Amino acid sequence: MASDQVTLQGVIDYDIDRRKRFVDFKPEDTSRIAAIKEMIERHADEHAAAFFNYLSQFEEAAALFRNPDMLREVKRLKHEHLLAMVSGDYGKAYIEQRVLLGALYSRAGLDSRVFLGAFHQLMQSIGRKIAEMFARDAQAALQHFASVNKIGFMDIGIIVDVLVAERERIIRTQEKAILELSTPALQIRDRLLMLPIIGLLDSMRAKQLTDNLLHSIRASRAKVVVMDITGVAAVDSKVANHLIQTVTAARLMGTQVIVTGLSAEVAQSLVALGVDLSKINTVGDLQGGIEEAERILGYKIVGGSEPAAQRARL
C-alpha cells in the first residue's frame, strides 16, 4: 500500500501548469467553461450515464460491473468529476480526485482502450448539449466544446499516467519477488554444492528453494550440500521447520546437508523456542562447513598458511 502511494504521488505532484500547457488551456477557456457550467451541472447524471452505459457493453470492463461496491464508488467519483470539470478550478484537489478514480479503474482491471472509448461518449454527450445551447451559433458551440475538450484531454493524460504508474508498481513488486526467490545452488567442488540463503524465508520461498535444491542435487550428483543461512535475517520455529524439511528431502535423495551460519542469537532463540535441530548437521561458519564437507568427500588440503606465506615471500 505504501509503495503505491509513492508512485501515484508522482502523478499528483506533476506540475499542473505544465499539464494545462500541454492541452493549450488558456484564460478564455475558463470563461467559456463558466458560461456552460450550469447547463452541464444540470445534466451531469445524463453525461455520466453515457459513460457507464457505453462501458457496460464491453467484457473488458466486466470486472468493474461485477463489483457493486466499487461501481458505486466509481459512479460517485465520476459525478464529482463532472462537476469539478466545469468548476473552473483545476488545482491539486482536482488532480487528486482524478488519480483516485484512475487508481480505482486500474484496480478494476479496466482496459485503457475501453476507457478511452467510453470517455469519448461522455464528451460527445456534453458536446450535444452544448450544440443545443448554441443552436444558432455553430462557431460559439465549437469554441465552447473545444474548451471542455481541453480539460477532457488533460484528464485522459492523468488517467493514463495513473494506469502506467500502477503497472510499473506491479512490475516492480514482481521483480522484487523474483529477486528474492532466486536462490542458486552453486557447485564448489565435484559433488559438493553450496546454497547461500539470503533474505526472508517464507513457506512459498522455502518450497521453491527446496525444489530447486533437489533438482540441482540430481543434476550435479551432489553428495554433500553446505547450506549457509548467515543472510537469513530471522530464524524462528517456522523457518527452522522449513530448513528441517529441506534437509530431510535432500537426505531422502542420499545427500548430506550441512547447515552453517547459525549466529549466537539465532541458536539461543531456537533453543528457547524448543526447536529440535539435532537431526541436522550444523557447523558454526561457512568455512567450517566447507571443511567438514571436504572431509566427508575425502579431500585433503595439502599445505597451509605457512608454506603459502613462504611462497609469497619468494
Next chain:
Amino acid sequence: MPVPILKQGGVLIASIQTAVTDQDLVQLQDDLADKVGRFRSGGVVIDVSALDVMDSFATRMLRNLAHTLKMRGATTVIAGIQPDVAFAMVELGLTLDGILTALDLEEGFDMVATPSREDDHGVG
C-alpha cells in the same frame, strides 16, 4: 508385475521399474527376506528411480523391509528417490528415518558393496 531381484556379488539389487501394487511390495519383502539368507548377501539396494509416486504404504513397506533385512544381516539402501517424490514425501511427513538413502543405483551399490561403508567412499 513382481519386482525382479538381481544378484551382483554380495549385493542384491531390486529395481522397481513400473508402478507397483501393494501386493507386489509384500511379495518383494518375502522374496528379499528369503534370498538374503539363501545368497548370504550383506547388502540390498532398492532402486526406486522409476517411481513418480511414493505413498505412505510404500514408505512403510520399505521401512519394514529395511528392518526385516537388517535382522537377516543385510544393510538396505533406498536409491534414486526423485526430487519431486522426495519433496512430496517430506510434506507428507514420510521421512524414512534411520534408513540409508543414495542418489542412484551406482551410489547405493558402492555404499553396501564396500566393507567399510561407513567410511569415505568419495573422491579420496
